Amino acid sequence: QTVVTQEPSLTVSPGGTVTLSCAASSGVVTSDFFPNWFQQKPGQAPRPLIYSTTNKHSWTPDRFSGSLLGDKAALTLSGAQPDDEADYYCLLYFGGSRVFGGGTKLTVL
């Protein structure tokens, strides 16, 4: 089964910009894998942020954006706020199967 890899942890300064990545052991991540991104805070269910690479949900703050960068999917946070400190997970869709990345713990400091 494909392994999906994310940075274990990242730190961003308030107001700064950070990019989280999502790589697949099977090779290049493309839009055909419909990358989804989720934010999770302690004790809460994951909150969807981005779907199908670049699309935002109606509740997604404008400072979050999704893209493909090189051979990976990416989530960029521009203008980080203290409230953005959380775990972030990507999800890739492989035909009938789905695989989550291991998650990135984002610290805003």
Place this chain on the structure above:
Amino acid sequence: QVQLQESGPGLVRPSQTLSLTCSVSGDSLTSGSSYWSWIRQPAGKGLEWIGRSHFSGSTSSNPSLKSRVTISLDTSKNQFSLKLNSVTAADTAVYYCAREFEGRDSNGYSAVLTDYWGQGVLVAVSS
């Protein structure tokens, strides 16, 4: 507004079967574009996709769990369920149900999104 709510025992004995139900409101299990999923998260660890089911009968599950997983839909109650048999302590986790939706984005391209989640239920496997 789509809402999902998990329910079921919080404690399961080793080797027994874990059974959970997800009640859905705001969408129909017979919606052709919706797939009904289970996801779990052990304490302090990441998310693990368990599987999904569609009212057509189409199902798929994580290869690492496939032989132990059954996901079924009760369209009369608008609920779907998870059964995981032969459980061990490694199956202790928060279990989430979620909707996966297949449609089009604003540009008309195919889109797949896991957009609505339940709040999660903790299931412990212990004697």
